Amino acid sequence: xxxxxxxxxxxxxxxxxxxxxxxxxxxxxxxxxxxxxxxxxxxxxxxxxxxxxxxxxxxxxxxxxxxxxxxxxxxxxxxxxxxxxxxxxxxxxxxxxxxxxxxxxxxxxxxxxxxxxxxxxxxxxxxxxxxxxxxxxxxxxxxxxxxxxxxxxxxxxxxxxxxxxxxxxxxxxxxxxxxxxxxxxxxxxxxxxxxxxxxxxxxxxxxxxxxxxxxxxxxxxxxxxxxxxxxxxxxxxxxxxxxxxxxxxxxxxxxxxxxxxxxxxxxxxxxxxxxxxxxxxxxxxxxxxxxxxxxxxxxxxxxxxxxxxxxxxxxxxxxxxxxxxxxxxx
Numbered sequence: 001x002x003x004x005x006x007x008x009x010x011x012x013x014x015x016x017x018x019x020x021x022x023x024x025x026x027x028x029x030x031x032x033x034x035x036x037x038x039x040x041x042x043x044x045x046x047x048x049x050x051x052x053x054x055x056x057x058x059x060x061x062x063x064x065x066x067x068x069x070x071x072x073x074x075x076x077x078x079x080x081x082x083x084x085x086x087x088x089x090x091x092x093x094x095x096x097x098x099x100x101x102x103x104x105x106x107x108x109x110x111x112x113x114x115x116x117x118x119x120x121x122x123x124x125x126x127x128x129x130x131x132x133x134x135x136x137x138x139x140x141x142x143x144x145x146x147x148x149x150x151x152x153x154x155x156x157x158x159x160x161x162x163x164x165x166x167x168x169x170x171x172x173x174x175x176x177x178x179x180x181x182x183x184x185x186x187x188x189x190x191x192x193x194x195x196x197x198x199x200x201x202x203x204x205x206x207x208x209x210x211x212x213x214x215x216x217x218x219x220x221x222x223x224x225x226x227x228x229x230x231x232x233x234x235x236x237x238x239x240x241x242x243x244x245x246x247x248x249x250x251x252x253x254x255x256x257x258x259x260x261x262x263x264x265x266x267x268x269x270x271x272x273x274x275x276x277x278x279x280x281x282x283x284x285x286x287x288x289x290x291x292x293x294x295x296x297x298x299x300x301x302x303x304x305x306x307x308x309x310x311x312x313x314x315x316x317x318x319x320x321x322x323x324x325x326x327x328x329x330x
Contacts, residue, residue: 002028006067008054008098009074013177013184014113014169016041017212018071023047025216032063032074041176054094060101067105071215072098073113075150077143079182080283082274084142091146096153103162110164111218116204116229116296117144118151118168125202127234127297130168130227141285151227158225165222167215170231170296173315174208175322187319188328189281190244190253197255198237199262202293205240206232207315210308217305228301233312234293243313247320248329259287 005022009015010031019042022029029047032054033039042049052059054074064070076090095112102110120134139145151166158164177184183203189195214230222228242252266287269280301307323329 002026003068004028004030004066005069005071006030006032006050006063007071007073008032009072010047011037011039011041012073012077013041013179013181014172014208014211015071015073016176017172017174017208018073018113018215019045019047021209021212021216022071027069030063030067032060038178040178054098055090057097057101060098061105064101064105064107068108069219070098070102070107070110071113071219072102072110073215074098075113075115076146077181078279079141079143079285080270080273080279081142082277087142088146088149091143092149092153095150099154099157099162099164103157103160108163109219109224110162111215111222112151112154112164112166113215114151114154114166114168114227115147116168116170116231116294117147119229119296121292121294123292125293125295127295129297130229130300140288141283155225163224165218165224166227167218167222167301168227168229169211169214170204170206170229170294172206172208172211173319175318176208177319177322178326180323180328184319184323185281187244187316188323190241191248191250191320191323191329193250195241195253197257198241198253199259199287199290200256201237201290202295203235203237203240204231204233204294204296205235205312205315206230206309207318210310210315214301214305214307217301217307221305223304226304228305228307229296229298230301230307231296231298232309232315234295235312240312240316243316244320247317248324259290262287
């Protein structure tokens with residue numbers, strides 16, 4: 001009889017990749033999805049579907065019935081919201097609900113998907129690792145604060161006996177980014193030629209399917225209570241945008257803009273977003289984050305889990321191709 005796993009956030013970008021890897025590894029997979037979540041990423045997959053919200057304890061308990069392992073991937077991944085506290089509540093309280101349900105159900109192993117957002121980039125631009133912990137006060141923006149808060153919840157419960165491993169993806173890109181994510185939005189806008197200028201920063205890019213495989217490795221090889229960065233390659237934004245332009249046959253953006261003059265525009269964009277209810281492309285938090293090179297090391301995951309990643313250009317190419325065939329670039 002195959003071991004049963006539950007994947008929360010299974011209809012989303014990273015969650016669907018983890019679900020697919022679980023199926024590939026011959027687990028009996030169950031996907032937890034909210035009632036209103038689009039399910040295109042689940043089409044054709046050999047999995048059960050449980051409908052519910054991670055904040056609903058009864059729904060979580062039902063979804064965890066007969067489950068041996070839990071991948072808690074679900075997260076509110078927005079860099080801006082009309083009510084920033086909503087992001088913090090969703091990620092912190094949703095994680096607490098899921099972890100409490102897992103402990104009550106007697107789940108043997110939890111792989112919790114945190115984020116490098118809960119880590120602190122180094123001021124000198126060198127690669128941060130699992131020891132570079134952020135706190136609520138130093139984290140920039142509601143999303144990063146929420147991931148710090150949620151990670152602390154998991155750590156607290158590990159101290160109380162929860163058999164959990166923490167993984168921290170950096171910036172996944174690739175297929176099935178249906179919403180899309182903030183990074184996916186940049187790829188789409190750049191591929192459509194709508195980014196003639198940019199604010200330089202550094203990112204750590206990896207293929208979403210490599211991150212998903214890292215989750216499988218964490219399940220079987222990770223040590224309870226440990227945190228593993230599932231990253232990829234450090235890339236400057238200029239280099240990433242140039243590669244996207246090359247893939248679609250456009251000229252790369254020409255102007256590297258200074259941050260300071262853009263703050264008034266960011267405030268205006270956020271004011272308009274509150275009226276239109278559409279997430280702005282330029283935000284104050286994004287400008288604040290851009291001053292740091294978000295470079296990270298996956299050395300621990302490579303050494304202890306056997307984690308590997310493909311070249312970042314292949315990940316970008318897969319993302320651009322998926323957006324193209326899915327109609328996002330029309």
